[in-house]
Amino acid sequence: MTPLPPEEAQAIAYEAFMYGYPLAANYSILWQSTLAIQQQFNTFYGKAQLYGPDDTTVITPNNDTAYSQGWLDLGAEPMVLQVPTVPQNPERYYSFQIIDACTNNVGYVGSLTTGTAAGNYVLAPPGMVPSSVPNATVIPVSGRYIFLLGRTQILGPNDIPAAQAIMDQYALVPLSQFLGQPAPAPAPAPPFLPVAPSFVTTLAYFQYLNLALTFQTPPAGDAPLLERFARIGVGPGLPFNPSTLDPELAGAFQRGILEASNAITNKTKEGAVENGWNLPEVNLPYFGTDWWTDYEFRSMVARAGIYANSPSEALYYRGYQDVISTPLDGANQYTMTFPSSDQLPPATAFWSLTMYGANQLLVPNSINRYSLGSQSSLSAAADGSVTIYIQANAPTAAEMPNWLPSPASGSFYVVLRIYGPENMSYIPPGLVRVGSSGS
Numbered sequence: 001m002t003p004l005p006p007e008e009a010q011a012i013a014y015e016a017f018m019y020g021y022p023l024a025a026n027y028s029i030l031w032q033s034t035l036a037i038q039q040q041f042n043t044f045y046g047k048a049q050l051y052g053p054d055d056t057t058v059i060t061p062n063n064d065t066a067y068s069q070g071w072l073d074l075g076a077e078p079m080v081l082q083v084p085t086v087p088q089n090p091e092r093y094y095s096f097q098i099i100d101a102c103t104n105n106v107g108y109v110g111s112l113t114t115g116t117a118a119g120n121y122v123l124a125p126p127g128m129v130p131s132s133v134p135n136a137t138v139i140p141v142s143g144r145y146i147f148l149l150g151r152t153q154i155l156g157p158n159d160i161p162a163a164q165a166i167m168d169q170y171a172l173v174p175l176s177q178f179l180g181q182p183a184p185a186p187a188p189a190p191p192f193l194p195v196a197p198s199f200v201t202t203l204a205y206f207q208y209l210n211l212a213l214t215f216q217t218p219p220a221g222d223a224p225l226l227e228r229f230a231r232i233g234v235g236p237g238l239p240f241n242p243s244t245l246d247p248e249l250a251g252a253f254q255r256g257i258l259e260a261s262n263a264i265t266n267k268t269k270e271g272a273v274e275n276g277w278n279l280p281e282v283n284l285p286y287f288g289t290d291w292w293t294d295y296e297f298r299s300m301v302a303r304a305g306i307y308a309n310s311p312s313e314a315l316y317y318r319g320y321q322d323v324i325s326t327p328l329d330g331a332n333q334y335t336m337t338f339p340s341s342d343q344l345p346p347a348t349a350f351w352s353l354t355m356y357g358a359n360q361l362l363v364p365n366s367i368n369r370y371s372l373g374s375q376s377s378l379s380a381a382a383d384g385s386v387t388i389y390i391q392a393n394a395p396t397a398a399e400m401p402n403w404l405p406s407p408a409s410g411s412f413y414v415v416l417r418i419y420g421p422e423n424m425s426y427i428p429p430g431l432v433r434v435g436s437s438g439s
Contacts, residue, residue, distance in 0.1 A: 006252035009232055013256025014263075016229045017205065019222075019295045021264060022103040022302035023212040024205060029306070030145065031195040032057060034071050041073035042172050048164035050154060052362055052370065059360040060305035062417060063371040064352045065093070066163055068150030068170050075144045075187025078124035080136060080178045081109060084169035086116040093153040093349040093419055094166070097309060098123065100142045101215040103302055104292075105310045107139050110151075112313060112349065112420050122175060123148075126217065136178070143216020144187075148172075149307050153350065155375055190214060201261065203242035203253055210238050221293070267296055268304040268318075275430030276325060277416070278318040282311040282424045305415070311424065317416040323430025328414075330407035333391035334431040340384040345428065348420025350374035353388065355404055358411045365405035366394070372404050373417075390414070392437045408437065 004012070039045055046068040051061045061067075072079050086094050095110030108114070109121050120136035129140045150170060154163045176183045190211065199205055213236040218226060226235055232253065233240045242250065272279045284292065292298065301308050308316060321327050322334060336353070338344050345351035352373030357363045362370040372378065372388055379401045380386050389395045392408040406412050416428055 004231060004249070006248055009249055009252040010256040010259070012228060012232050012234075013253040014260045015225070015256075016209070016232065016234045017257050017260035018264070018299055019225060019229070020209040020212070020234070021200075021260070021299040022306070023101055023215075024200060024208045025302045025306055026099075026101055026103050026147070027208055027212040027215075028195045028199070029057065030071055030147070031192065033069065035192055036195070041071050042079055042174070044068050044070045044148075044150070044170050044172060046150070046167065048152070048154060048160045048167055050157070050160075050370075052368065053364045056361055058306065060356060060415060061362065062151070062352065063354050063362060064350065064373065064375065064417070065151035065153050066160075066167060068096075068148075068152065068167055070148040070150075070172055072123060072146040072148060072172070073144065073187070074123065074125040074128070074141070074146060075189075076174075076184050078122050078128055078130070078175040080133075080173045080175055081121040081123060081148065082169075082171040082173060083109060083119055083121075084166060085118045086111060086166055088116055090155060092155065092163075092166075093151070095151050095309075095313060096170075097149040097151070097307065097313075098139065098141060099147040099149060099307055101145055101212060102142075103298065103306060104142070106141050106146070108310070108313060109139075110313075120178070122178075124175075130175075133175070133179070145215045147307070153375075201257065203245070203250060203257070205257060206232075206234050206240045206253075207242075210234060210236065210240055213237070263296070264299045264303045267300040273321075273325075274427050276319060276321045276323045277428055277430065278320065279427070280311060280315045280317060282315065284311075309419075311421070313419070315418045315421045315424070315426075317418075317428055319414040319416070319431060320411075321431075322433050324433075326433065328406075328412055328431065330392050330409045330412055331437050332433050333389070333393075333435040333437065334406075335434050336388040336390060336429055336431050338386045338429060341378075341380050341386055344374075344386065345416065345418050346422035346426055347374065347418045348422055350420075351416065351418045353404060353414055353416050355390070355406055356413050356415065357407050363405065363407050363412065367403075367405065369403070369405060372402065376401070378402055390431060391435075 048066040051063050098106040122133050122136050122138045123141050152163050352371045354371040355363050378386050389399050389403045392406050395403050
């Protein structure tokens with residue numbers, strides 16, 4: 001490593017953290033959901049259940065769908081995703097989000113993209129993409145380790161067995177097995193690193209990033225950045241040993257890490273705001289396979305809600321403040337009113353409003369209700385309007401169907417999700433403070 005002035009070392013560390021945070025966060029989840037608990041690659045895990053406050057692996061989880069998760073190791077050969085026919089009576093949303101090591105959404109299989117008929121989808125990494133496969137669709141992916149995040153809509157607690165019956169038919173099959181051919185030799189595993197909870201705030205972060213950068217070839221346009229990062233020992237497979245660093249240099253690296261981490265947190269509350277809502281970015285190429293250079297935005301998404309859907313699949317509106325721009329607080333009571341039932345969020349599939357505490361997880365409450373939306377039996381007022389009551393204490397009996405419980409105190413936020421958005425410029429009604437807890 002070439003000696004650097006501390007100021008320059010701090011600046012490069014800042015840039016490398018901002019660039020690599022999604023890769024490191026993704027690796028942490030890979031480790032926690034496979035190697036740390038001895039679950040296998042190329043296998044689906046998950047069951048039909050609605051998430052609650054005790055589910056802590058993924059921040060800002062939705063409470064409308066059951067997850068099917070499969071980490072693919074495509075080092076030896078492609079894998080085939082097999083999905084059944086998904087019945088449309090009742091109408092049910094499902095999707096498989098195909099996510100690479102940078103948290104880019106490579107593509108989708110699901111009701112909004114490929115339809116509800118049964119199908120076979122070959123997920124093939126660079127160098128292994130077949131020109132065609134009989135009775136299957138080939139989807140090129142961008143690296144060896146791919147995360148498949150499946151969502152299957154659950155139409156209420158009584159629907160869990162029906163959702164489970166569909167999920168039981170999702171399968172991952174090696175391409176050689178699908179074609180009836182001999183299996184290739186397994187690919188050597190990389191030197192996986194156990195993940196400590198605090199790794200992202202320490203100099204060890206760069207060790208994890210260097211490993212994660214080997215999982216897929218960075219876009220050619222990233223070469224100048226990677227050349228700059230190499231000056232501090234950051235790059236695909238490069239050795240990085242914090243214990244051998246000069247103390248002054250180590251301090252500069254640490255300041256760069258903390259500065260970048262704070263900038264990511266602050267950026268989650270930036271962007272266009274209307275009616276108190278942080279509006280989704282709907283025209284950005286980051287969420288697809290195009291090369292995208294807004295690394296701050298990519299990191300913000302990974303921090304605020306990693307594995308967010310592409311805008312064409314779902315829109316996310318984040319509410320940290322009320323309609324007059326005052327931060328949301330559990331000590332207060334709020335309402336969110338739609339003028340009529342015809343003016344609820346416009347969704348081809350469904351919509352939901354979900355409550356999250358300061359820890360970015362679902363909020364415990366006396367009725368175990370964490371979201372409201374299309375699947376809820378919302379009541380309308382005499383004038384046809386629909387009001388959601390956001391507060392810690394239970395409202396009147398007539399208002400109970402529309403109650404979304406909040407924490408008893410402290411900050412919280414809500415996320416409005418619209419699956420299959422029909423209007424990309426939709427602005428939700430704002431949250432209006434109407435009183436304090438206990439009033």
